[in-house]
Amino acid sequence: MKENLVEWVGYAAMITLMVSFMMKDIKKLRIINTVGCLLFVAYGFLLGSYPVIITNAFISLVNFYYLFIKKD
Helix, strand or coil, rough: HHHHHHHHHHHHHHHHHHHCCCCCHHHHHHHHHHHHHHHHHHHHHHHCCCCHHHHHHHHHCCCHHHHHHHCC
């Protein structure tokens, strides 16, 4: 049962990231991309995969920076 949950989290993360790259509005792209990255962080924890966790946590932080700290 746990393996099935892990796969579903991975698929949800993958689909969310793919959808984010279809956005024309950069703010929407960053928001949806952040959700996908956070799902990948959860997926990485479920797998125990530090490269997945670190990469997607970093991308999430970059998105947060551009969404909330750096104002144009």
